[in-house]
Amino acid sequence: MKKVLISALVLVILSGCAYLGNAHFNDLFGDEQTQQRIVPHDSGAGAEFLQEVKPVLDTRCVVCHGCYDAPCQLKLSSPEGIDRGLSKELVYDGTRLLATTPSRLLFDATTTQQWRDKGFTPVLNERNQSPEANLAGGVLFNSLVLKQSAPLPENEILDDEFDFSLSRSQTCATMGEFDRLASEQPHGGMPYGLPGVSSQEFYHLQKWLKDGGKMAHIKPPTKAELTQVKNWEAFLNQDSLKYQLAARYIYEHWFLAHIYFTPDNPQSFFKLVRSSTPPGEEIQLINTRRPYDDPKVNRVYYRLLQDRSTVLSKTHLPLKLDDSKLARLYEQFIAPDYTVNKMPSYQAEAASNPFKTFEAIPINSKYQFMLDEAELIIMGFIKGPVCRGQIALNVINDHFWVAFADPEKVATPAVEDMLLQHEDALELPAAEESNALPISSWVKYSVREKKYLQAKVELANDMFKNGEHLTTDLLWKGEGHNKNAALTIFRHFDSATVVKGFIGQEPKTMWVLDYALFERIHYLLVAGFDVYGNIGHQLITRLYMDFLRLEGEQNFLALLPESKRHQIKKSWYRKSPPSLSKFFKNNRDFSQPSGIEYKTDDPQHELYGLVKQTLAPVLSDHYDYTQVPKPLNALNDMPAKAINLLPQLSYILVKQDDDSHKAYTVIHHNAHYNISSLLNEDGQRAYDEDTATIVPGFIGDYPAAIWYLNNSNEVSEFAQLLPMMQIEADYSALKVKFGIRRSHPEFWKYSDIMHQVAKEYRGVEFGMFDYNRLENR
Structure with missing residues (x-):
């Protein structure tokens, strides 16, 4: 096998092409032109790619190049991503003054040539498809060779030549620039900052690239899966306005999910997408920045598209659908007695406000739907676009527990009436779309938040003034079986995790979410967040999340002795900025006593114990x-x-x-x-x-x-x-x-x-x- 590796290195060196500019490559191998590389999965080349090449790419390359945040946007987790290649444009840029153009695979371009028109450059050879040109003229192969020619020092701390920061400058070299890369960064080969692939792995990659880089998608869905797809698409695309509104609500909460139907070993995962074509026809994706943006078609159809990319932990949100889930959705959205007279607008100001858009659907239906898959919904802001970056996540503590208010206690007619009266105050920063002015927006939304909180506190004080005080009976108990009732969120500086159960030692803080709060978190950080937005959009999103965190903490504090609430909150916000202290001072707090009889001088510790006791039947011990x-x-x-x-x-x-x-x-x-x-x-x-x-x-x-x-x-x-x-x-x-x-x-x-x-x-x-x-x- 060493002979194979040596011969590959000699081939590149002797060809005199490894480090030449684009003009020389054009003279030798012709002009660049996109190639048709996708072949059937059951063809010889397709089977070879899936069995010999894809496993190497997945385990050695996708671990760094798997998603929109990969270096140079090089996504090696799918044939479309490999063929698309590199871009020098940053997806994550917290300094841009204007929103940038999105670059999402399958959505923002449908052919490789369209990606070239958008500035993406190839990593596979796109000149004459000879074996020599396919190797000598491909960035991917030359990157592998560069690594083999300059291996890492073994088991040592790598020196300053290597920059592993997420904000590092990116070279994203074309073949015409590769000579400079090799000269300036002799250890810049791939996998970057890790050992090279083995000789056997190199052989498989070299043979694949030499033969033209043909690729195949994973196997199509099974007949059983297609039957389930047909059933679900039929449910989601019925003609009545009631069904259409329900489907829109479901889609806007599940659009990030990895849907599967077989319980143990799914053959395929699917994404719920918007299409301009009905079930039975080829899916034509509707391309918008956000899931609620104007689709610009007469009728939206909700379809299930097989996700053919490698499954990445950081974006994997599994959701099982079966007959019982279908019956549950019917019970929540179709069986209740309400009428939809017309479909709501897609204009940004209205569509970004779920309280206006889905006003016709009973609160209890919407809230219970979210609770059923609470981990998935919260995982959306953990594993969705907002998850990248310290600025996006420094709005939450490093470790806290989350519980939920019982729908029967907080989805009452009085609460519903209060939300309807204050739906304008519940408007979210996404109404500013992707270009926002952070200071003026901050002032506007802080005034609205105060108005809503005032109404919420007044209602709560009124509801609990006659001896019926708050206890842990307020909490949703998962109907005795649903482990989504208790969650733990961990922040890891610039990433985060959510898991079922109350995991770890007692945290500094805890949230109790009600419907309006849960919904706003989703539409702020998931449905309404645009990773391609400007600095104003990103800042106002972060600033508004301050309000929502405080609200979740306030719901928890309401269960503690009234005399201790301020003291405990103050301990959470030591050395807080004057603006926050002023916000606390100007807000009226919930003033009714707790219905819990505390017995020690550490009521927060007692409350944690009582909450765990209340939710004991549904506490997951998976990470105990x-x-x-x-x-x-x-x-x-x-x-x-x-x-x-x-x-x-x-x-x-x-x-x-x-x-x-x-x-x-x-x-x-x-x-x-x-x-x-x-x-x-x-x-x-x-x-x-x-x-x-x-x-x-x-x-x-x-x-x-x-x-x-x-x-x-x-x-x-x-x-x-x-x-x-x-x-x-x-x-x-x-x-x-x-x-x-x-x-x-x-x-x-x-x-x-x-x-x-x-x-x-x-x-x-x-x-x-x-x-x-x-x-x-």
Whole structure:
């Protein structure tokens, strides 16, 4: 196999083409012209791609190049993404003054030539399709060769030549620019900052590229899946206005979901999309920035499109649909007695406000629909476009629990009437669309929020003034079986995770969501957020989320003794900016006493216990930190000085006597005096109060550190040394002994083990991890 690799290197060097400008390539191999590369999955070339090439791309390339936030927008997780190639334009840019043009695969262009017209450049050869040109004239192949010619130093911290920051400048070299890249960045080959592929893997990629880079999609859906698709599309596309409005509501909440029908091992995942064509015809995607934007067609049809991309953990939102779910939706949206006289407008000001758009649908129906899949709905802002970046996420604490108000108690006629009266005050920043002026918008929405909160508090004070005070009976109990009733959210600085259950130690804060709050979070951070929007849009979204967080916390505080509420809130917002203090002072709080009889001087601790007791039948124990065995469970009590040295997410693999593996995640919780300072997070950090939680399995999508422990002796030593760390050198010493660094010579072996173990732990929730946050320490 070494001969194969050497011959490939010689081929590129002797051809004299590896480092020549575009003009030379044109002279040698002709002008660039897009190629037809998609072949049937059951053809020879198609089968070879799926069996020999795609597994290499998935495990070695997609872990960095899988989605819209990949370096150079190079998405190697689908044939369309590979053929589209590179762009020098940034998707995530918190400084742009005007919204940019979206670049979503399948939506914003439908052919490779259209992507070329938008400025994307190829990574596969698009000149004459000779074997020599296919290798010498392709960025992807030359990147692989560059890595093989300049391997990483083994198991060392990589020097300043490497920049792994998410905001690093991107080269995105064309073949005409590749000579400069190779000269300036001799270690810039792919996979970047990781070991090269093996000789066997190189052989498969080289053969594929040499033969013209033919690609096939995964197998089409099974007959059973197509039957389910037909049934669901029939339900979602009936002619009555009642069905049409219900389908629009369902779509605007499920458009990010990965839908599947078989319970154990789905053959396919599907996306719910808007099409201009009805069921039975080929899907014609409606291309809009947001799911509620004007489709500019007479009739929208809701269709199920097979998602043919590699499943990525960071964007995977699995949703099972079956006959019982179909019956549930009928019960929620069709059976209730209400009338839809006309379909609501798609104008931005109206469509961005779900309280106006879906006013006809009973609150209880909408709220119960969201509660049924609460983890999925919240996962939308965790795994949707807003999830990338510290500025987007520094509006939430690093660890908190979420519960929900019972629909029977908060979806009453009085509440519905109050929402109808104040639906204008509930307007969201998305009404400004993708170009917003942050300061003027902030003032406008803060006034509206105060108006709504005033009405909400007045109603609550009135409802609970005659002896019927709030207790944990307020909480939705999941109808005795639904584990969505209790959730935990973890923030990992610039990414986040949501899981079922109350996971970890008691958090600093907790949210209790009601319908209006839950709905606004979704339309602010998921349906209404435009990752391609300008700085004003992104800032006002972040600022408005401050209001919603405070509202969720206020609902929780209402269960505590009235005399303690202000004191506890004040402890959450130490050193808060004057604007927030003024907001607190000007707002009238819920003034009725709690209906809970507290017995200690620590009512928040008591309340956590009561909430867990109330929701005990539906608490998921999937990530129960108390189930971590000794001695690793000691990591839950590490001193802050050691925790400060930990990255946000660390995965630990422990080899068992039978060669199987157990997995654990160590989560570093950054403590803050408050989280209401937009651009000064470091100034609000309370480093001495940092905590850590170790749980069984894998939490998160972006591992920063990977640890591999071969036996019980190493487990004991690791668990003893990690809490003893004092300085960076201590951490580095542990990394040498137990860590799998970026530069570990067998990095890919351990990466494969980790993904295999994750597949066993996560089942249908499994997707490839993303290595863009893997540390270099």
